[in-house]
Amino acid sequence: xxxxxxxxxxxxxxxxxxxxxxxxxxxxxxxxxxxxxxxxxxxxxxxxxxxxxxxxxxxxxxxxxxxxxxxxxxxxxxxxxxxxxxxxxxxxxxxxxxxxxxxxxxxxxxxxxxxxxxxxxxxxxxxxxxxxxxxxxxxxxxxxxxxxxxxxxxxxxxxxxx
Numbered sequence: 001x002x003x004x005x006x007x008x009x010x011x012x013x014x015x016x017x018x019x020x021x022x023x024x025x026x027x028x029x030x031x032x033x034x035x036x037x038x039x040x041x042x043x044x045x046x047x048x049x050x051x052x053x054x055x056x057x058x059x060x061x062x063x064x065x066x067x068x069x070x071x072x073x074x075x076x077x078x079x080x081x082x083x084x085x086x087x088x089x090x091x092x093x094x095x096x097x098x099x100x101x102x103x104x105x106x107x108x109x110x111x112x113x114x115x116x117x118x119x120x121x122x123x124x125x126x127x128x129x130x131x132x133x134x135x136x137x138x139x140x141x142x143x144x145x146x147x148x149x150x151x152x153x154x155x156x157x158x159x160x161x162x
Contacts, residue, residue: 006033010117014150022114023107030110038081041120042074044127049073084141085112092148101155108148115147116140 006025012018049069052058057068089109096103119140126132 002029003033003036006030006114007117010114013115013117014147014154016154019111019151019154022110025110027106027110030113034082034085034113034116035078037117037120038074038078041124042069042077044124045069045073081116085109085116085144088112088141088145088148091145092152095149096152096155099152100158101152102158103152103155108152111151112144112148115144115151119143 002025006022006029009018009021013022046069049057050062050065057065060068086109089105089112092108092112093103093105096108123132123136123140126136
């Protein structure tokens with residue numbers, strides 16, 4: 001049930017109410033949500049791999065194809081996405097310092113993770129219809145960065161210490 005709420009709030013980003021509701025979600029739920037989202041994104045590739053009749057691994061049985069898919073597609077995809085989200089959140093941390101906002105790295109990482117919902121689901125739907133280049137994922141991370149900047153502006157500035 002919590003993941004459905006996270007999904008519904010993620011769709012409504014960068015609205016203030018959705019953003020503050022998502023900040024109340026724990027980091028564990030955010031990471032599991034990312035795993036679920038990446039599993040949904042990788043479904044078109046899984047179907048393609050399972051239905052392939054030629055190429056490497058085409059003569060393997062069903063279970064071995066699933067293991068092959070997990071090891072050589074889903075796991076590297078997850079690692080790359082988490083690393084990119086971490087880099088974007090780290091850049092966002094520097095931006096919050098320059099803008100003098102009250103934000104910490106874990107909050108920025110969660111915000112980045114939740115902003116990927118729309119581009120990743122759009123990618124999954126488009127991939128079912130026709131082949132999409134991986135360059136789309138670069139646009140997804142540009143979208144994530146732009147949305148992160150907009151969300152940082154919603155937070156209050158730090159008070160000057162005297």
